[in-house]
Amino acid sequence: MFATATSNFLRRLKSLAVMAERSRPSSDMAAFREVFSKAKYIVVLTGAGISAESGIPTFRGAGGYWRRWKAQDLATPQAFGRNPSLVWEFYSYRREVVLSKMPNPGHEAIAAAQKRLAGQGRKLVVITQNIDRLHHSAGTDDVIELHGTLFKVRCTECETVREDWNSPIVPALAGKGAPDPDAEDARIPEADLPRCNQAGCGALARPHVVWFGEGLDSEVLSRVDDELEKCDLCLVVGTSSVVYPAAMFAPLVAQRGVPVAEFNLEETSATTSFGYHFSGPAGQTLPVALAPHPDEKD
Numbered sequence: 672m673f674a675t676a677t678s679n680f681l682r683r684l685k686s687l688a689v690m691a692e693r694s695r696p697s698s699d700m701a702a703f704r705e706v707f708s709k710a711k712y713i714v715v716l717t718g719a720g721i722s723a724e725s726g727i728p729t730f731r732g733a734g735g736y737w738r739r740w741k742a743q744d745l746a747t748p749q750a751f752g753r754n755p756s757l758v759w760e761f762y763s764y765r766r767e768v769v770l771s772k773m774p775n776p777g778h779e780a781i782a783a784a785q786k787r788l789a790g791q792g793r794k795l796v797v798i799t800q801n802i803d804r805l806h807h808s809a810g811t812d813d814v815i816e817l818h819g820t821l822f823k824v825r826c827t828e829c830e831t832v833r834e835d836w837n838s839p840i841v842p843a844l845a846g847k848g849a850p851d852p853d854a855e856d857a858r859i860p861e862a863d864l865p866r867c868n869q870a871g872c873g874a875l876a877r878p879h880v881v882w883f884g885e886g887l888d889s890e891v892l893s894r895v896d897d898e899l900e901k902c903d904l905c906l907v908v909g910t911s912s913v914v915y916p917a918a919m920f921a922p923l924v925a926q927r928g929v930p931v932a933e934f935n936l937e938e939t940s941a942t943t944s945f946g947y948h949f950s951g952p953a954g955q956t957l958p959v960a961l962a963p964h965p966d967e968k969d
């Protein structure tokens with residue numbers, strides 16, 4: 672009696688192990704590259720991790736703090752309403768950091784692959800959570816920016832959006848924004864913060880980014896839906912898959928039975944829903960993964 676129960680238990684344990692094994696993503700680069708060489712419509716979803724090797728701190732890594740705050744404490748309409756000077760110091764600091772950085776081999780591998788595949792009648796689309804514009808600087812076309820960009824501002828009154836690459840964005844922010852925890856808040860008068868440049872308006876301007884608790888642009892979302900529907904391969908690079916709705920996109924593609932490959936330093940909460948996981952810095956793994964394949968026909 673006891674022997675049967677034990678052998679049943681061991682059998683169940685084994686089938687659970689097999690199931691868990693089956694849900695383990697593959698790290699077989701050759702197999703991934705076979706799939707990549709045949710894919711016609713590739714979506715590449717990126718997060719802060721792809722810019723890490725350019726020297727831009729990620730949100731949840733060591734550099735995830737600015738003074739005593741995490742990004743998500745300041746990236747809210749409430750924080751801006753309470754203290755626009757502090758939030759502008761935070762964004763001005765990030766603008767200045769990004770302006771001093773370059774795309775890395777991860778960005779470049781994606782841009783090169785997009786160009787090469789276009790010559791073969793194949794499509795590669797980048798959907799990024801990042802607001803640093805490094806995909807654009809690397810030469811990637813038609814990037815979908817889910818959360819806006821550091822280099823656009825929006826009027827809090829008339830909602831006019833303008834690109835603004837000034838460094839600093841206004842004289843009052845010159846030398847401000849130091850990230851150390853004991854740096855003094857600059858307490859800049861609102862009149863000296865970025866303003867709307869529309870005649871007759873001149874209201875306070877805010878970063879043109881999506882803050883926590885704000886909805887993503889509906890046109891961006893419908894474009895994303897469309898691309899996720901069309902793709903026959905999805906790469907998800909350098910994201911902890913914590914922030915929604917972006918965190919849902921790659922798992923949704925995987926649910927359609929489309930191959931998804933995760934490129935990250937570590938496993939994430941979404942890893943087990945993907946067919947592939949390549950561990951390591953994207954600046955090293957992407958150039959290998961996206962290199963020309965012998966089967967590609969120009």
Ligand code: BV8
Pocket residue numbers: 717718719720721723724729730731732742743746800801802818880881882883884885886887908909910911912913914915916917934935936937939951952953954
């Ligand atoms: C919305 C712009 C509704 C601003 C950003 C509970 C459950 C589910 C959802 C929620 C919830 N409570 C609240 C929500 C909603 C909330 C949310 O998801 N919160 C999270 C924290 C739970 N989401 C929102 O509020 C969104 N809006 O839901 O609206 C709504 C609808 C209609 C009408 C009104 C409201 C808006 C979210 C957008 C917020 N804005 N950015 C700014 O940047 O200042 S989010 C910001 O954080 C980034 O854009 C990005 O999305 C996110 C950071 O995530 P990652 O990019 O993944 O970066 P992270 O540091 O976390 O990870 C880096 C990864 O890279 C790591 O895995 C690391 O291992 C890896 N890595 C590091 N180095 C490398 C590497 N990988 C490879 N190579 C390397 N070298």
Ligand code: ZN
Pocket residue numbers: 826827828829830831867868869872873874
């Ligand atoms: Zn205005």
